[in-house]
Amino acid sequence: MNPLFMSLLLIVGLAIFGRTMVQKIQLLMALEPTDRVNHIMDRIKNVVIIALAQKRLVGRKKEWAAGIMHAFIFWGFCILLIRSLNLYGEGFVKGFQLPLFGDGSILGYLYIALKDVMEGIVLLMAVYAIFRRAVLKPTRLHNTWEAYFVLGMIGVLMISDLLLDGARYNLIMLHNNPDHLHFFNNPQYGSEFLWTPVSVGAASLISGFSADANRLILTTMFWLHIITQLTFLNFLPLGKHFHVITALPNVFLKNLGYPHEKTKLLDLEDESVWEDESLGINHIHQLNWKQGLDLYTCTECGRCKEVCPTYTTDKPLNLHDFNDTLKAELFDNADNLIKRAKLAATIKEDGDPEQNEEIKAQMAELNSKKPLIGDVISEDTLWACTTCRACEQVCPVTIEHVPRIMAMRQGQSLMAGVYPQELNVALKGLERNGNPWGIGYDKRAEWADGLDVKTMADDADVDYLLWVGCAGSFDDRSKKVSKSLVKILQKANISFAILGKEEKCTGDFARRVGNEMMYQMMAQENIETLNNYKVKKIIAACPHCLNALKHEYPQMGGNYEVIHHTDFIDQLIKSGKITLTKSLEGALTYHDPCYLGRYNSIYDQPRSILEAISKDGLKELDRHGQESFCCGAGGGRMWMEETIGKRINVERSEEIAGQEVATVAVACPFCLTMIEDGMKELDKDEDIKTQDIAELVANNMA
Amino acid sequence: MKILTTAKKVVDVELTIHVENGAIVEDGLQYVINAWDENAVEAAVQLKENNGAETTLVSIGGSDNTDMIRKCYAMGIENGIHIDDPALDKADSFVFANVLQKVYEKGEYDLVITGKQAQDTDSGQTGIILAEGLGIPCVSNVIDIEVVDDQHVKVSRLGDAGTEIVEVELPAVVTVSDSINEPRLPAMRGIMMAKKKKIEVMDLAALGTSLDEVGGAALKSEVAEFMASESRQAGQKFEGDAAEITARVVDLLANEAKVL
Numbered sequence: 001m002n003p004l005f006m007s008l009l010l011i012v013g014l015a016i017f018g019r020t021m022v023q024k025i026q027l028l029m030a031l032e033p034t035d036r037v038n039h040i041m042d043r044i045k046n047v048v049i050i051a052l053a054q055k056r057l058v059g060r061k062k063e064w065a066a067g068i069m070h071a072f073i074f075w076g077f078c079i080l081l082i083r084s085l086n087l088y089g090e091g092f093v094k095g096f097q098l099p100l101f102g103d104g105s106i107l108g109y110l111y112i113a114l115k116d117v118m119e120g121i122v123l124l125m126a127v128y129a130i131f132r133r134a135v136l137k138p139t140r141l142h143n144t145w146e147a148y149f150v151l152g153m154i155g156v157l158m159i160s161d162l163l164l165d166g167a168r169y170n171l172i173m174l175h176n177n178p179d180h181l182h183f184f185n186n187p188q189y190g191s192e193f194l195w196t197p198v199s200v201g202a203a204s205l206i207s208g209f210s211a212d213a214n215r216l217i218l219t220t221m222f223w224l225h226i227i228t229q230l231t232f233l234n235f236l237p238l239g240k241h242f243h244v245i246t247a248l249p250n251v252f253l254k255n256l257g258y259p260h261e262k263t264k265l266l267d268l269e270d271e272s273v274w275e276d277e278s279l280g281i282n283h284i285h286q287l288n289w290k291q292g293l294d295l296y297t298c299t300e301c302g303r304c305k306e307v308c309p310t311y312t313t314d315k316p317l318n319l320h321d322f323n324d325t326l327k328a329e330l331f332d333n334a335d336n337l338i339k340r341a342k343l344a345a346t347i348k349e350d351g352d353p354e355q356n357e358e359i360k361a362q363m364a365e366l367n368s369k370k371p372l373i374g375d376v377i378s379e380d381t382l383w384a385c386t387t388c389r390a391c392e393q394v395c396p397v398t399i400e401h402v403p404r405i406m407a408m409r410q411g412q413s414l415m416a417g418v419y420p421q422e423l424n425v426a427l428k429g430l431e432r433n434g435n436p437w438g439i440g441y442d443k444r445a446e447w448a449d450g451l452d453v454k455t456m457a458d459d460a461d462v463d464y465l466l467w468v469g470c471a472g473s474f475d476d477r478s479k480k481v482s483k484s485l486v487k488i489l490q491k492a493n494i495s496f497a498i499l500g501k502e503e504k505c506t507g508d509f510a511r512r513v514g515n516e517m518m519y520q521m522m523a524q525e526n527i528e529t530l531n532n533y534k535v536k537k538i539i540a541a542c543p544h545c546l547n548a549l550k551h552e553y554p555q556m557g558g559n560y561e562v563i564h565h566t567d568f569i570d571q572l573i574k575s576g577k578i579t580l581t582k583s584l585e586g587a588l589t590y591h592d593p594c595y596l597g598r599y600n601s602i603y604d605q606p607r608s609i610l611e612a613i614s615k616d617g618l619k620e621l622d623r624h625g626q627e628s629f630c631c632g633a634g635g636g637r638m639w640m641e642e643t644i645g646k647r648i649n650v651e652r653s654e655e656i657a658g659q660e661v662a663t664v665a666v667a668c669p670f671c672l673t674m675i676e677d678g679m680k681e682l683d684k685d686e687d688i689k690t691q692d693i694a695e696l697v698a699n700n701m702a
Numbered sequence: 703m704k705i706l707t708t709a710k711k712v713v714d715v716e717l718t719i720h721v722e723n724g725a726i727v728e729d730g731l732q733y734v735i736n737a738w739d740e741n742a743v744e745a746a747v748q749l750k751e752n753n754g755a756e757t758t759l760v761s762i763g764g765s766d767n768t769d770m771i772r773k774c775y776a777m778g779i780e781n782g783i784h785i786d787d788p789a790l791d792k793a794d795s796f797v798f799a800n801v802l803q804k805v806y807e808k809g810e811y812d813l814v815i816t817g818k819q820a821q822d823t824d825s826g827q828t829g830i831i832l833a834e835g836l837g838i839p840c841v842s843n844v845i846d847i848e849v850v851d852d853q854h855v856k857v858s859r860l861g862d863a864g865t866e867i868v869e870v871e872l873p874a875v876v877t878v879s880d881s882i883n884e885p886r887l888p889a890m891r892g893i894m895m896a897k898k899k900k901i902e903v904m905d906l907a908a909l910g911t912s913l914d915e916v917g918g919a920a921l922k923s924e925v926a927e928f929m930a931s932e933s934r935q936a937g938q939k940f941e942g943d944a945a946e947i948t949a950r951v952v953d954l955l956a957n958e959a960k961v962l
Contacts, residue, residue: 274894417889424887432734433716440717442730517890 001222006091013230020237024296027334030341032288034261036253043252046398051251052078056396062627066132069125070396073154076122077244083115083161084229091226095182103184103192112184113195116165120198123158126151140302142320146239153232160225166202167218169193173203175211240300247397250297253290258551259599260392260400261290265555266410266516276360280410280514284329284368284376285337287404294399295330298323304391304401307623309630309652310384314645317384319391319401322377326404329376333368340366373412380644382408383420387512387635388594393626409514423513426639430518434504434525435470436639445500447472447479451486455500460533464489464496467549467562469542470505471669477676478669484698485541485565491701492577496539502529506548513636520556523548527558538562541694543595543668544634550600564596566667566693570605573612579702580612586662588614589621591652591675592628593668606667606693613700619659629655631678633670653678656688663689665696703755703852703872706811707746707779708802708829709739711763711770712822724927735770738817741878744885745847746815747778753849755813756780760805762790762798768901775896776888787905789913794923795823799831800916804909806836811873813855818843818877829877840875841868845882 049055054074057067082101089096101108130151133143141147168181173193184192193200206217236244243250255261266279273279281287287295304319305311311318330337343363347356370376385405392401413419429438445455447468456465466489472482489496507522530538538560540546550562572578590610596602603625610618623629632648642648653675656664664679666672672692679685713719713726714734720727735743749755758781759774761767771782785801793801806814814833819826826842833840846858850869859866860879870876888896906912913919938954940947956962 268894271894274891277891414890417891421884421886424884427887432714432732438716440714441732442717515890517893 001091001094001219003092005223006088006226009226009230010088010091013234017230017234017237020234023334024237024242026338027330028289028292028296030285030337031292032286034288034290036255036290039256042256043254046254046256047248047252050254050396050398051248054396056394060394065128066138069128069132072118072121072125073129076118076125079115079118080122080157080161082111087161087222087226090222097182103186103189106189109184109186109189109195112192116196116198119158119162123155123162126154126158130155140306140320142300142302146241150232150235150241153228153235156228157225157232160221160228162199162202163206164218164221164225165196165199166204166206167214167221169200169203170207170209170214171211171218174207175214178211179215240298243297243299243397246293246297247299250293251398253293254398255400259389261403262551262555263403263406263410263511263516265520266414268517268520277415279414279516280412281404281407282372282411282415284326284333284372285340286407286411287326287330291400291404292330294404295323295327297397298327298399299397300324301396303394303396304399307390307394307627307629309386309388309390309632309648310645313648313651315384316378316381316644318381322381322401323399325376329368329370329372336366336368373408373416373418377408379412379418382412383640384644385635386594386630386632386637386648388630389598390594390627390630393598406512406514409512410516411514413514414516419513419515420640422641423636423639427510427515427518430505430507430510430522434522435474436505436509437470437474439474441504442501444468444473444503445498447482448486448498448500451483452490453486454497455502456497456533456535457500457502459497462495462497463537464494465530465533465535465538466496466498467538467540467542467545468498468503469540469545469669471673472541473503475669475673478672478692481669481672481692481694482541484692484694485539487698488569488572488578488694488701489539492572494572494577499529499533506545506553508544508548508552509636509639511548511552512634513639523553523556523558527553527556530558530560535560539565539568541565541669543593543600544670547595547599564600564602564667566596566606566609567602569694569697570609573609578697580609580697581700581702582613582615583700584613584663584696585615587616587619587660588663588665589619589656589659589661590624590665591621591631591656591671592624593666593671594628594630594634596667597628598626606665609693609697610665613696619661621655621659623655631666631668631671631674633674638670638673647678647681649674649678650681653682653684657682657684661688663691663696665691665693667693703749703753703813703849704809704811705746705749705755705757706802706806706809706814707739707742707757707759708814708816709743709759709761709767709770709774710736710817710820710822711761711767712736712820715821719930721928721930724929726928733766735773736817736820736822738819738821738878738880740817740885741880741882742815742817743774743777743779744883745878747886748883749813749847749849750778750780755849758783758809758811760785760802762793762801764788771901772893772896772899773888775899776890776892777886778892782899782901784901784903785905785909786903787913789906789918792921792924793916793918794921795825795827796831796922797916797918798828799835801906801909801911802828802832803835804911804916806832808909812852813872814875815847816875816877818879826877829875833875836873836875838873838875839870840877841870842877844876844878847876847878847882 054071058071060067086098101111133141133147171177172181172183236242300320302320308319340363343359347359373379373382387402389402426436429436433439433441468482471478504522504526507519511519538549540549540562543564546562546564549560588610590606607618629652630648631652664675666675672690676690679688679690711733714732717731746757750757757779759771759779760783761771762785765786767784771784775782783805816829830840830842841857841859843860844857845860848856850856853872854869856869857876859868
């Protein structure tokens with residue numbers, strides 16, 4: 001078309017884009033390190049399933065229409081990348097065709113057909129997206145000018161390319177191709193027009209115009225397309241549409257092996273970390289680069305807040321705003337953070353201590369000026385989270401919200417010493433008696449009196465250790481669950497023992513509220529006890545204990561095969577060690593505990609047990625499985641007041657009550673307390689019984 | 703204002719205490735800071751934070767008191783004195799008060815804050831005897847302390863009939879109730895930083911006194927024997943016809959409980 005103008009546009013467009021990207025990458029590199037480049041094949045698999053196949057968008061039944069809309073726009077853009085290269089080539093060489101994509105091969109024809117149909121579909125999807133935003137107005141979306149601007153640009157890109165081809169077709173067919181324009185015309189596959197119905201449609205729209213007018217349209221549309229595309233490219237990194245560039249890398253770099261990055265095992269003995277106040281996240285520079293990339297990638301779709309148990313019950317935690325605020329703070333401090341990182345690189349371990357102190361002082365000067373908690377993120381926002389992971393499960397770009405919140409709580413708890421004071425009672429109980437209730441540790445095994453349960457101290461030569469947990473040991477309601485579990489294990493002739501008064505809280509809740517010191521104290525003592533008895537297999541009666549024992553204790557040298565009681569009972573049923581009577585009357589539903597489901601992917605086993613007990617079958621709740629709704633007690637919330645908004649357990653209990661069931665089954669002592677309390681609040685506790693699966697099984701064994 | 707506060711290490715009363723042959727079975731027990739002393743420490747730290755007071759903690763006991771003193775440092779106490787003398791193993795409230803008096807006299811304090819009693823012996827005497835020995839005022843069971851000026855504090859005391867508000871001239875001793883405050887959990891950074899802080903450890907000689915002088919050689923009281931308290935028996939529940947139950951209960955009260 002015009003090599004000079006094309007060169008100018010490309011140089012300016014790419015130079016500005018390149019500069020922006022270099023700044024963004026420099027900023028990420030200034031953040032804390034984290035290792036995310038192992039297991040390449042697993043990572044590629046994630047990219048294929050989550051990003052390319054758009055699993056979390058098209059695979060989500062609740063919003064299939066929006067999912068399909070997004071998926072087609074995404075796929076359309078992927079396909080149109082080749083077309084764009086072709087157009088840039090055409091800017092320099094008339095009739096340019098990419099090798100392999102010319103009219104010499106079927107590939108070229110298939111491509112133009114695909115591209116043509118896709119442009120039509122993307123255009124329709126962009127129109128639908130605008131309609132959805134402007135008319136349907138889903139509550140989770142923020143209606144910003146940016147969104148309309150980008151949708152508008154997508155529309156312009158599609159229309160300009162279709163009209164460009166349309167005008168070309170008209171010049172060739174109706175005006176005898178005065179400019180000797182190139183078109184596909186292979187004797188074997190026929191003429192280009194047969195393959196591109198949408199462009200032919202566009203051509204007919206402007207067929208009434210003269211050759212000159214068509215020529216003008218062709219030129220205008222060509223440059224409009226190129227300029228829009230370069231503008232679009234430069235606009236992306238400035239806002240939420242950065243995800244167009246960062247989503248694929250973000251999915252590729254997502255944490256593997258555990259749903260999100262595990263809490264780092266902090267070295268609390270290192271004196272310098274206390275002096276430098278470098279534990280947890282209290283300043284924006286303490287994010288790691290992947291957490292920075294998460295912020296770049298947030299598309300502000302709002303799915304996270306829509307499924308959040310705290311946001312939906314009017315707490316101030318709005319993950320959409322949370323990310324947005326952190327991103328703004330990150331960008332506001334970008335220059336200082338980059339300078340800070342350069343200074344950090346000049347500190348040498350064996351260098352002059354005085355000089356190092358001087359550098360550290362200079363670095364501290366470059367810290368963000370606003371306290372991260374208090375000024376940027378409010379305390380109520382930080383402490384509202386139940387760590388239920390609903391937000392992460394639903395995030396289409398695999399943002400890891402929870403580890404960031406937990407690290408900020410660490411910063412508050414360890415460094416600033418600021419946290420909800422009502423936690424003190426539970427933490428003190430943990431410190432003194434190894435349980436958050438603070439009941440004397442010597443009473444831990446009293447629930448088992450008269451049940452003929454051995455302790456490891458009596459006889460450590462058993463197949464399984466039954467990890468009872470604090471609730472099962474001290475909470476009157478949960479003690480009944482422990483007794484039921486013992487009844488089942490004894491019926492199945494399982495060789496097991498408990499630790500008795502040697503068992504302590506796993507430390508799960510302490511870790512979730514940022515008290516890493518208390519967590520490590522608990523974990524260390526438990527691991528010593530467990531390793532001392534050479535424990536190999538553990539049955540855990542609490543999903544929180546399960547999660548800590550299975551995923552967190554290995555960090556400190558505790559490696560065991562840990563199984564949740566529902567999983568174990570399911571195996572007992574399948575292997576015929578216990579037989580059920582299928583005698584439970586009345587409708588039954590199941591509330592998935594977060595730490596069993598979303599953290600440990602145990603969804604099927606509880607359901608298979610319940611199906612085997614219930615006469616009337618299992619009725620699923622509206623929010624179940626991966627999108628189950630938290631009871632409100634996770635993340636240490638069990639030990640904090642819930643003073644803002646509606647109570648989460650009441651919200652969930654209402655949902656359960658709406659199903660008109662006779663029984664709601666749970667598999668976690670916290671859920672048991674919360675749901676039962678919720679039912680009492682609704683005055684439904686007589687009609688709807690809240691029972692642990694172990695209790696239901698124990699009462700329905702043959 | 704200089705504040706002296708006290709901390710006693712006591713057995714954790716959450717645990718079941720077993721007694722054998724008139725002595726407490728030590729095995730399985732654990733020791734914690736006396737809860738009322740924890741309130742005293744918190745009250746002192748609050749006065750430091752709000753009124754710029756200087757805080758000193760004194761604790762009498764064996765070497766295992768060190769951890770407790772460090773936790774008080776982490777709560778915000780500035781200076782720690784540890785009186786560690788095996789001769790004091792059997793000391794009673796009177797002896798403790800005399801030792802505290804020696805500590806007080808070395809430091810010229812304006813205000814002494816102690817817990818109103820200790821969870822292990824529940825005597826509730828040490829603070830009061832200390833005031834008596836020093837000849838200064840004492841207010842017990844205090845639920846609020848307000849600084850009036852350099853010479854005066856206004857304290858609220860929970861009495862039988864209500865709350866008394868008393869203005870006291872300094873120096874004085876106050877013994878605090880557990881409803882005065884909610885003790886903070888020591889800040890973790892504080893605990894770690896407190897590891898380096900010095901504790902002044904002294905035996906009676908270093909304190910400039912002797913067992914005789916503090917009355918430890920001829921104790922005024924001695925524990926003769928420990929007895930475990932009897933645990934409460936489970937109650938009885940009656941169900942059925944009201945008239946029948948009434949008759950049965952009356953019969954039991956008259957003939958079994960013999961209260962009618």
